[in-house]
Amino acid sequence: MTANGTRPKGLETNKAKAIVDAAWKGKYAIAAVCCYNLEAIIATVRAAEAKKSPALIQLFPWSVEFADGLLLHAAAEAAAKATVPIAVHMDHAQNPDIIRRSADLGGFDGIMVDMSHYERDENLRLSRELVQYCNARGIITECEPGRINGSEDGIADTINLDEVLTTPEQAEEFVALGIDWLAPAFGNVHGNYGPKGPELRFDLLEAVAKQVGDRVRIVLHGAHEDYFQNELLRKCIGYGVAKVNINGPVQKTFIRVGAELIGKEPLTTVIEKQTDAMQKIIEENMDWLNSSGKA
Template structure:
């Protein structure tokens, strides 16, 4: 499909895979996040995939997405707007047809596999008709995050080679495998990832789709670098780049003015984002 060559997410991740680096994809909850993420990208001369959860659409009636897209268009580096973990089919159709997204994660992982694949294929077709690229999750990445359904009650399943083929057949562009990574917190043991499974998935994919890393809360630098080195080109992050901002709000909210709270918070977000761009290797790649 020729239109995909002009799709911002597709362009950014194709370049990342060829260049062997990861592009950080943080979740934006408010204007401070949008500004902090894009300022970090411009400071580091890094591409960026700015993500929102479906919550942002329903909470702001789409206003936050329009603000993010406006900021992205005005940025001096490539910035794509992505909808993460979209699980409601009507909302996915609304997002693809009516809102300025570049890509959408069609997350039907709460259904059994056959139905997951059928619904994914149908929604991918709809998104493509609106020139939106798509992501999906084979296997189940356990746990939950702010703004998405908690799937912890479902039996976690690691991605198999057969599932890779089945999901590529739906027409997706980006694949988010389960290889020991979980949404939310890892606990005292920390992440225990099956790198051999990730290597198998990369070989199976063979360049047909880009690989996405989910579940990075608390990842140390060495694990993040290992995942990028093994072919993960889209690196989803959430609290990993918001921890300083959240601590700032708890500490300063009782005494700081609202404008000061926002301005200082934006700087905290920018600082952690710049660090992760260095870690993932996208600094200087824009």
């Protein structure tokens, strides 16, 4: 928000916002595919075009730290050339400096301002400042009220921090910052769920959606591939989820195919087969999320 309470110009036409708003209205969800390399970016675009589905290419701060703006600009170009709506988002940006650097690089349509490893007051203070910084550059933002536990490649883990479930009151505080997407903690975790599997508080997700779901879009983190398939993903969509982060199955497929073929096939063949295998996984998730045919 600006000083007079209005939103900066350009946010209402933001591509990422338009893609996820349309999903919420249409009662489907967008696959936000976490990409660590060019192959994953290509696989995401090809899957989206094959399924005629909108999509998001997601990068972690690691991609900027590792390759400056190179992977980001490749993602932005791939999204711009795609024949279906695709936008570029940064997932779990946990450091104020990397958020500002990423926003200034150009190419991101959205950035997750994740200050959830701080206590509540500091989380809100930093989030407010960084949301404004991104919004002023035409970039929408995502925040995580509460704290989602677990560990994921590319982000600092929160295993040793207490889980903090998101309440409707907390959600309201973050909506007031001017965010567009909200990632609630309702029993979902990054990475493995352990022997009991997911123990999700759908009552809490429903309460958050009723409180703020008309003003922000709800994002699902922790959609582990062992559990979050057609039935459970459709259930989450029924509670208002409009964006689902897809990470583990894509990177595991890349590693598996490489392990099977490296040293047995030419490198170019290995890369092509890794990309094809990731594309199939992404397409399957688009079917489960009911976004196929929506572009």
